[in-house]
Each structure stands twice: as C-alpha cells, then as structure tokens.
Amino acid sequence: MKFFIDTANLEQIREAYDLGVLDGVTTNPSLMAKEGIKGVQNQRDHYVKICEIVKGDVSAEVIATDYEGMIREGEELAALNPHIVVKVPCIADGIKAIKHFTAKGIRTNCTLVFSKGQALLAAKAGATYVSPFVGRLDDISEDGIALVADIVEMYRYYGYETQVLAASIRHTKHIVECVEVGADVATCPLSAIKGLLNHPLTDSGLKKFLEDYKKVNG
Numbered sequence: 001m002k003f004f005i006d007t008a009n010l011e012q013i014r015e016a017y018d019l020g021v022l023d024g025v026t027t028n029p030s031l032m033a034k035e036g037i038k039g040v041q042n043q044r045d046h047y048v049k050i051c052e053i054v055k056g057d058v059s060a061e062v063i064a065t066d067y068e069g070m071i072r073e074g075e076e077l078a079a080l081n082p083h084i085v086v087k088v089p090c091i092a093d094g095i096k097a098i099k100h101f102t103a104k105g106i107r108t109n110c111t112l113v114f115s116k117g118q119a120l121l122a123a124k125a126g127a128t129y130v131s132p133f134v135g136r137l138d139d140i141s142e143d144g145i146a147l148v149a150d151i152v153e154m155y156r157y158y159g160y161e162t163q164v165l166a167a168s169i170r171h172t173k174h175i176v177e178c179v180e181v182g183a184d185v186a187t188c189p190l191s192a193i194k195g196l197l198n199h200p201l202t203d204s205g206l207k208k209f210l211e212d213y214k215k216v217n218g
Contacts, residue, residue: 001179004057004187006167008035008046012190013053019193024056026109026131026167026187028087029063044080051081059109059129061087062097070097078106085109085128090118095125102126109165119151123160129185134178135168144168149181156182172196 002023005016008031016022027050037046047060058081062073070093074086078101086101087109088094098108102125109129110122114137122130132151134144148166155162163184169175172195178186 001183002056002185003193004059004165004185005190005193006031006169006187007189008032008037008050010049010053013050016190016193017054021193022054022056023185024058024083024187025050025054026059026087026165028061028111044077047077047080047084051083054083056083057085057107057129058083059085059087059111061111062089065089065091065093067093067096070094071100074101074106074108075104087111087131088127090122095121098122098125098127111167113151114147116147116150116154119162119164120154123155123158123162127162129163129165131165131167131187133168134166134174135170137168138170145174145177145181148178148183152182152184172198 003021004024004026005013005022006026008027013025032043037043050058060077062070064070064073070088077086078084085107088097090110090113098110101108107128109131110127111131113119113130113132119130132147137144151164165185165187166178166183167187169186169188169192172192175186175188175192
C-alpha cells in the first residue's frame with residue numbers, strides 16, 4: 001500500500017519523505033488555508049514546492065464547481081508539474097471533467113466520495129484515484145472502512161484500474177484497517193504514519209538491550 005501525507009505543511013512533508021516511506025501528497029483548500037497560503041498564484045507556487053520535495057503524485061484540488069471552470073483550473077494545475085494529479089469533487093460536472101481529463105492524459109483524483117455508486121461513476125469516467133472519506137463517514141455513525149472494502153471489491157470484480165485512495169484517515173488504526181481491506185493508498189496525517197512505529201514491546205526491548213550493553217561494556 002502506498003502512503004500519501006495529507007497536508008500542505010512543507011516541514012511535515014520533508015519529515016515524511018526523509019523517513020523513506022512517502023509516495024505522494026494530497027492537499028485541499030482547507031489545508032492550504034491552515035498554512036496561511038492565500039491567493040491563487042501563491043497556492044500554485046506552493047504546489048510546485050511540494051513537487052520539488054516529493055517525487056510522487058501530488059493531488060491539487062480545483063476550486064470551481066462548474067464544468068468549464070474545472071477544465072480551465074485543472075489544465076492549469078496539471079501544467080505546473082508532471083507530478084500533479086488534478087483533484088475533482090464527485091459531482092455531475094466533476095465526473096464530466098474527469099472524462100475530459102482522462103481523454104487528454106491528465107491524471108485525476110475524484111474526491112469527496114461517500115458511496116459505491118459515486119466510486120463506480122468515477123471509475124467509469126477514468127479517474128486515476130478515487131477518495132472515499134473514512135473519518136467523515138465514521139463521524140455520522142457509518143462505516144468508512146467498510147466502504148473502502150466495498151469499492152476495492154467492486155473494482156477488482158470489474159477490472160477497473162482506478163486506485164482506491166482512502167482519505168480522511170484520522171489515526172493509525174485506520175491505516176491498519178485500510179491495509180486489511182486492500183486499499184491501494186492511504187493518505188494520512190504525519191502523526192498517523194509515525195504511529196505505526198509505536199509498540200510498548202519495542203520500547204521495553206530496546207531499553208533492555210541498552211541496559212545489558214552497559215552491564216557488559218560499562
């Protein structure tokens with residue numbers, strides 16, 4: 001499974017990349033705003049900076065919600081860097097835009113997916129990735145991981161090449177559950193990725209190794 005980091009913070013992206021496990025980045029307008037990046041040009045410059053750190057797919061989201069606007073923004077974003085994947089919302093005009101981008105060889109990430117039906121339409125339009133939102137479904141007492149599992153099963157049954165990119169990952173357990181159901185990608189905060197390192201037996205074992213070493217070597 002591939003790891004993407006879900007942030008616009010350059011330091012966090014560098015830290016995840018230096019760890020040696022980072023495959024890509026996802027961003028959105030909310031994450032850009034969190035970093036205080038305002039203005040279209042500044043945001044696009046920031047995407048380029050991200051692409052210079054990570055030699056993998058970087059999802060850059062369109063702001064427009066109409067077909068013509070999505071096409072215009074998406075083509076401009078794709079032209080910024082070869083690593084850019086155009087992130088498009090799962091609405092009617094978004095599906096149309098994905099079909100257009102696919103025909104032009106522009107890779108896409110269909111975002112804000114909350115049902116198998118939406119995931120089916122995205123795959124039929126040729127989306128490179130589809131992003132079911134795990135945490136947001138859990139927030140309303142629905143099973144986000146179950147949706148990821150259902151989409152994975154559907155794509156494998158019909159032979160769709162669209163990759164399942166589990167999004168809205170809140171914690172390390174979500175990552176492990178995504179592995180168990182066969183997600184292609186999980187996009188997560190840095191804390192969730194680093195959380196995979198944590199185990200009390202690792203800590204206690206290392207402590208004992210060091211104590212035994214000091215007994216022998218002083």
